[in-house]
Amino acid sequence: MALSNEHIKQRLTEKFPDQVTGFEEPYGMLTFEAPKDLNLKVLNFLYDDEELKFRFMTDLCGVHNPHNKAKELVVVYHLHNLEDNVRIRFKVSTDINQPDIYTATGLFSAANWMERETYDFYGVNFVGHPNLKRILNVDEMDYFPMRKEFPLEDSTRIDKDDEMFGRGGTQGFGTETNEADHRNSVIAENEKNDETGRPIV
């Protein structure tokens, strides 16, 4: 019997009434949330249950939603039941000021580096992780670069002029306008002086 999303949902609500919430099915993948203290309980239940058997961790990653107060950081688990070939997505969110989430390394060895990556980029503190340190960035880095407060392009750069593309104000070097003025004045001068239309310069 193939495992249906409806059945997974029913099993979860039986086991964790009122705690596993936010059921959705974007593009057919069952998605739900749980309070962060319950993440291991839910993962364990999904792993051990004889019907559900979500025993393969496909992916683990972080998301930063700065406008969602007290739930700024989200950890997203993608799990796969290889026997029935069903995928689910499970989310846990945490306050950015106290980003502690229990580690899933005890259940999935695959989570080790993925949690390090999530820590590296979002600063989620995985409680109980055997080796929680930066993985892709340098150890000396003192911020978490994938958070939304870090804009991609260096805001101090002034050599990029978006005005031509209808993207609002510009802070040029200050030389562009002078150059343009200069060009215009030369052209005006030429038009005034040369009746044949050939430039004098």
Place this chain on the structure above:
Amino acid sequence: MSEQHIKLPEGSIEKTTTTLNLGPTHPATHGVMQNILELDGERIVSTEQTIGYIHRAFEKIAERRPLAQITTLTDRLNYCSSPINNMGWHLTCEKLLGVKTPKRVDYLRVIIMELSRISDHLICNSIVGVDAGAYTGFLYVMQYRELIYEIYEEVCGARLTTNMGRIGGFERNFNNIAFEKIEKFLAEYPRVLKEFENLFQRNRIFMDRTKGTGAISAERALNYGFTGPNLRAAGVDYDVRVHSPYSSYEDFDFTIPVGTTGDNYDRWLVREQEMWQSLSIIEQAYRKVQEFKGAAADVYHADVPEYYLPEKADVYTKMEALIYHFKIIMGETDIPAGEVYQSVEGGNGELGFYLISDGGRSPYRLHFRRPCFIYYQAYEELTKGAMLSDAIMTMSSLNLIAGELDA
């Protein structure tokens, strides 16, 4: 103690093991990654991997780019099979946008993706040979990777970082030279692959070097999130092409080769057999493509005017085409809000794209599930107690690609 004495680090005299830095720029790592090995004689006591030497923050960059410009980032993940990454990304976008691609596009994609799989496996398997001291095979098969690159060149103009295809299909139809080269490949490659196989498969030295080294059980492999040939070598028949078919893979007849022991030899054999399967898929797809006649043979993209660049001639003469051209080039198309996960069977495992869009012009969050990032963490377990020379073979037979490792 006078100041002339050399100051050794604390405990270094009592230490009985040797620390060896393998990498980050060691020829045997085949990529920029560092392994700090603790050796007892020639046996490995412990391993620590350091990665991130070519981290380029693709996930962050993608948050400021329109969908079409992210394709060039995916090229640089697993650069041994860039077209698979490109098409995986396009499939993700198409899933988000709800685009249905024509069958001919699917088959053309399958041809290209299977060619990339062959070139990927070819590199990996011949490099395993190089690390065992057999350079000939590597040089011999390189000319056929060259032929595959020539096919890419005919299709998209580039060879390594292909940026191939567009959302909805290909940027242009395959020309006759491309089809001729595919035919040439189909005619000549089986003989070459057979010869390559003869060089290694029952070669006593090669078997002695690879059998029983770097082995992993199916349970551990699953727990470590192995996918692709490395998982299949351990005996699990999981393949994204079969489990969640994309690009009409369900129309093709092929088998999934599996190993039993999950060691270096089985990984090599699984890749070898997969190349035969890919060859058969290309043949089938090529035949299917040839069945399209007349106007149907000119279909090479779906109708997605908002994301697919219009013909240049139309841009000069038609208002809508001009508007779409401008909006696509400037990246001013709003992407529908949604959350989508799409994966493809990449050269070395399940390559996944997790895309969250909040309705803006670029993704809100894009995460790449990079297979070798996930399975490289098992390297310590794979090499514990092994000989140093076996650890090198294990590293190359895992098919680690630094670009994908570091994203």
